[in-house]
Amino acid sequence: MALKAHSEALTPARRSSPVKTWALLHVDNCIGSLGRLVRQPFASLLTILVIAVTLALPAAMHLVIKNATLLSRSWDNALDFSVYLKTDVSLDEAKRLTDIIEQRADVEIVTLISAEAALEQFKAESGFGAALDHLSTNPLPHTLVVRPSGANTQQSVMLLNEELANLPEADFVQVDTEWVQRFLAILDMLKRAIAIGAMLLGAAIIVIIGNTIRLDIQNRREEIEVTKLIGASNAFVRRPFLYSGLWYGLGGGLLALALVGYGLYALREPAARLAGLYGSSFAVLALDWRESLAILGTGIGLGLAGSWLAAARHMRRIEPR
Amino acid sequence: MIQIDNVVKRFPGGQEALRGLSFSVEQGEMVFVTGHSGAGKSTLLRLIALIERPTSGQVIVDGKNTRRVTRGRIPAYRRQIGMVFQDHKLLYDRSVFDNVSLPLVIAGISHRDAARKVRAALDQVGLLTKEKRNPETLSLGEQQRVGIARAIVSRPKLVIADEPTGNLDPDLSLEVMRIFRRFNEVGVTLLIASHDIALIDQLGCRRIALENGRAQIEEEDDVIYSEPFELQQERDPWL
Numbered sequence: 001m002a003l004k005a006h007s008e009a010l011t012p013a014r015r016s017s018p019v020k021t022w023a024l025l026h027v028d029n030c031i032g033s034l035g036r037l038v039r040q041p042f043a044s045l046l047t048i049l050v051i052a053v054t055l056a057l058p059a060a061m062h063l064v065i066k067n068a069t070l071l072s073r074s075w076d077n078a079l080d081f082s083v084y085l086k087t088d089v090s091l092d093e094a095k096r097l098t099d100i101i102e103q104r105a106d107v108e109i110v111t112l113i114s115a116e117a118a119l120e121q122f123k124a125e126s127g128f129g130a131a132l133d134h135l136s137t138n139p140l141p142h143t144l145v146v147r148p149s150g151a152n153t154q155q156s157v158m159l160l161n162e163e164l165a166n167l168p169e170a171d172f173v174q175v176d177t178e179w180v181q182r183f184l185a186i187l188d189m190l191k192r193a194i195a196i197g198a199m200l201l202g203a204a205i206i207v208i209i210g211n212t213i214r215l216d217i218q219n220r221r222e223e224i225e226v227t228k229l230i231g232a233s234n235a236f237v238r239r240p241f242l243y244s245g246l247w248y249g250l251g252g253g254l255l256a257l258a259l260v261g262y263g264l265y266a267l268r269e270p271a272a273r274l275a276g277l278y279g280s281s282f283a284v285l286a287l288d289w290r291e292s293l294a295i296l297g298t299g300i301g302l303g304l305a306g307s308w309l310a311a312a313r314h315m316r317r318i319e320p321r
Numbered sequence: 322m323i324q325i326d327n328v329v330k331r332f333p334g335g336q337e338a339l340r341g342l343s344f345s346v347e348q349g350e351m352v353f354v355t356g357h358s359g360a361g362k363s364t365l366l367r368l369i370a371l372i373e374r375p376t377s378g379q380v381i382v383d384g385k386n387t388r389r390v391t392r393g394r395i396p397a398y399r400r401q402i403g404m405v406f407q408d409h410k411l412l413y414d415r416s417v418f419d420n421v422s423l424p425l426v427i428a429g430i431s432h433r434d435a436a437r438k439v440r441a442a443l444d445q446v447g448l449l450t451k452e453k454r455n456p457e458t459l460s461l462g463e464q465q466r467v468g469i470a471r472a473i474v475s476r477p478k479l480v481i482a483d484e485p486t487g488n489l490d491p492d493l494s495l496e497v498m499r500i501f502r503r504f505n506e507v508g509v510t511l512l513i514a515s516h517d518i519a520l521i522d523q524l525g526c527r528r529i530a531l532e533n534g535r536a537q538i539e540e541e542d543d544v545i546y547s548e549p550f551e552l553q554q555e556r557d558p559w560l
Binding site for chain 2: 018020021024025028223225226227228229230231232233234236319320321
């Protein structure tokens with residue numbers, strides 16, 4: 001045995017190819033860092049959970065915005081104008097007007113709701129049917145519901161509105177889009193607020209991971225000193241800590257996806273029931289694969305950034321004594 | 322191999338550890354640096370290992386002036402030197418094998434070659450059967466031998482040792498010196514700081530005595546190896 005060892009010692013040490021060495025070191029560090037996290041399950045899980053919640057918050061808010069935007073797209077009729085005609089305008093005149101307006105390039109469709117049909121609908125939906133039966137005359141006018149074509153800009157819609165209001169037969173025009181505009185403005189503001197919040201939470205993740213890695217570096221100070229003493233570079237010593245950051249970020253990302261997924265699962269049925277009550281088939285949208293990958297990528301990126309900052313800052317200070 | 326030229330090391334606060342120290346060590350020599358505590362032995366080794374820089378003067382190791390070794394090149398410089406410490410500086414969360422293989426891993430040696438080299442080094446220090454053990458479970462003498470195996474595993478031309486027998490009893494100290502001597506016999510240069518004059522006298526190596534940061538005397542080999550050091554009959558550690 002000893003003889004064999006001696007003859008082996010004679011063989012000059014071979015350096016692997018730089019790429020192979022680099023790859024093997026990375027694989028070693030990658031697995032080793034994961035093993036170190038697994039050996040401290042409680043502490044690791046706690047850190048990962050904090051990262052997951054921090055990632056899940058903006059992800060959940062993003063989903064809220066995404067679903068609200070989807071919901072607003074189904075309100076096409078909210079873009080319609082209601083042109084209330086004067087009460088002395090006859091049904092024939094109203095029909096003629098419908099044909100004229102429908103020929104405009106900036107109008108997609110015009111629907112005529114006769115005064116009689118409007119009253120019947122009002123009777124059916126208002127709950128005052130019996131009271132309305134006592135009316136001697138129909139107080140409601142004929143109404144044209146005008147839907148602008150999709151190519152319209154906000155300015156051209158305003159112009160259309162103005163022109164319809166100026167028609168001699170028109171009493172007044174009600175623009176139904178205003179509340180939608182307000183709703184979209186609120187969504188836009190929320191999107192920006194979420195982006196700012198996500199940035200702040202991202203910074204928080206960097207701090208959390210940075211602090212965890214800093215403590216890890218302090219706990220392994222002696223090991224770092226010894227390793228540097230026998231010739232390890234800062235990059236060599238830093239590498240396992242970067243992988244720890246990566247695992248924290250990846251773990252946090254995966255757990256965040258699970259949390260958001262569970263939240264959606266819990267909301268799906270009540271949301272469907274609510275939509276059903278409004279006669280809608282709206283179903284809650286989940287994160288698609290791109291968004292899921294973005295969350296994982298963000299987790300990993302922030303994990304690496306946090307560990308890099310901590311390692312770069314503290315590693316230089318640890319030198320052999 | 323080592324040239325120390327008028328080296329002064331002054332620490333913040335004004336304390337002078339070395340005051341114009343000059344000496345040289347030829348390639349293949351085994352030289353002891355002796356002196357009482359605080360004489361500057363450890364400081365000298367720290368200057369050679371580039372843990373410290375001299376305040377003035379030059380430290381030249383294997384033709385390299387350490388002043389010209391930039392911060393970024395220090396790791397590569399240290400990889401050329403084997404270092405042995407009084408407190409072993411082993412990593413107690415790893416096996417003996419992993420401790421000894423660390424310099425090879427850092428140097429990017431392939432796993433297979435590293436395993437061969439580690440086993441050969443462990444064989445040299447008589448610990449081949451304990452490669453899977455945790456260093457904590459070994460005796461102090463064995464731990465020091467692990468430290469020596471780690472220092473020589475990458476076959477450096479120079480090994481420096483700071484009080485390598487400081488925590489060992491006389492028998493274990495002799496055993497450690499015996500290992501050093503074997504490596505010196507095949508051309509490894511050794512510079513060993515020790516205050517154990519009696520032990521050094523048994524080896525008959527050149528001794529540089531430090532006192533208050535200066536070399537006081539240099540003694541040439543005048544002692545025949547005593548009984549434990551029948552080195553002529555020892556095998557070549559690399560063969």
